[in-house]
Amino acid sequence: MGGRAAGYLLLAPFLVVFAVFGLLPMLFTAWVSLHDWHLLDGPRSFTGTGNYLRLLSDWRFYNALGNTVSIFLLSTVVQLLAALGLAALLNRPLRAATWWRAGVLLPNVVSVVAVALVFGQLFGDTSGTVNAVLQSLGLDPVDWHGDRLAAHLAVSVMVIWRWTGYNALLYLAAMQSIPQERYDAAALDGASRWRAFWSITVPGIRPTILFTVVISTIGGLQLFTEPQLFDPLGTAGTGGTDRQFQTLVMYLYERGFTDYDAGYAAAVAWAVVAVSGIVVLVNFGLVRRMVARS
């Protein structure tokens, strides 16, 4: 086996799977989106930009877009700030350090379906635990499913619960590679620990912060299972009676796999990518401006 041939040969199994089930469908999405395409019966006619024009005048699309961005902002900001604080704590010389790290990672290995069901019970409108506690304290129960903001909050709590610890471990890994000398020098200059955190630690893990922002953005804008199963109708639901918490991917699922409008669903898919691209760029710019280089 020569060196060149060997390289391609070893890559072959991966490249086949990657091309057929990864790359090809992505490119094919563009082609499908230009057609009036029934999911089961196949293409009916070429419509060019027809699906995209419909999308631009579809209030349900804008509704889903607004919900997605709202849930994304609520969950990501809290999640990443909490992860930063948690990582700083985990970076201290703790007893049983691995034990704590495993503890904060635990939520991340639980399936999203289970998470959605447990939190669905906690945030139940009539027999939910959170409302029961509120009422026992003499407070009014919250209409977790009916009220738009309350529903967004409930869904965000699931996302925050599941991802804060994971992001904290990524930050922790980065923090551990910051040289101790920088802290020693700052200590000599009389800097407080708070000051050192913002002027040494945070700039020192800047690449990781940018990475988590990109990852959370891509994941956050693809949110599906949590809000879908938060709907009491489960997979048959459309994000509440008035679509209060229908996200973009839930809308894609509804149009593509409930209404069988593959062409339109493909256009929604491209919209998700476009929105992700824009939000990633904006966030990237924001973080770069806010977090100074070390």
Place this chain on the structure above:
Amino acid sequence: MTATVTRQVRDRQSTRRTRDASGSTRSPVRWWAYAVLVAVGTASIFPLYWSFVVASSEGAAASGLPSLVPGPHFPDNLARVVTTVDFAFAMQNSLIVASTVAAANVAISTLAGFAFAHLRFPGRNTLFLLVLGTAMIPAQLGVVPLYLVVSDLGWYGRLEAVIVPALAGAFGVFWMRQACEEAVDRDVVDAARLDGCSLLRVIWHVVLPAVRPQAVVLAMLTFMSAWNDFFWPLIVLDPVDSPTVQVVVSELASGYFTDYALMLTGATLGVLPVLAVFVLLARRIVTGIMHGAGRGVR
């Protein structure tokens, strides 16, 4: 070394508040740090515990504040889950899917990762960048055509539909490339090749033993993500003929009246296997994620 120890001892003994910027290793951890961690740990575990509490309660919703301790009804609820859906069948399906996907990912990613890390061939860097770039594109982009491809292959409602597309992924290749670069000595590979060892034998006798720890972590991570996947199985699998655990559990939630005890018994059952794996391998998974991710960014 001695100096550090002395300083640590001195720090422990000192009672005055240290107002300096010492970062990670010097000053002692105060009680409130542990208090915060205990709170975070409780928040991490509570929903799982709560899931079991509800799963062991009576089906009918109790009024007033719910009990914080498990009830005696878990076996009854278990029996109801098993009569409502075919849970054992779903478990079996999930086990087949997740272990096949995990094994295939390790095998395919090790071959590809080794090629990317240690072999020279034209187009290597371009290919690798392409793989990394597409990993950044939301996976849902291709879901409609992927459905068309899979149903053209006649796989709708069959486990192949969820297994084959997941056999390999950009993440695994990236992971194993990193592992091969760090753990495999290029000189040893070259020497073995010069001695007339075939490439596959080099991989079997030199590469695989060296990257075993990372391969185990990759197997665990892909097993868990295949086990937990919901969106794609929901689309291509049949809820009766070929469900995975997640699909079956979501079925329990899709009734017109909400039976929390039934739902959360299913959810608890579906979480147990992954929880067991996590508890067994927590240390490795934690270091794996920290190590891989820490390197991945830079």
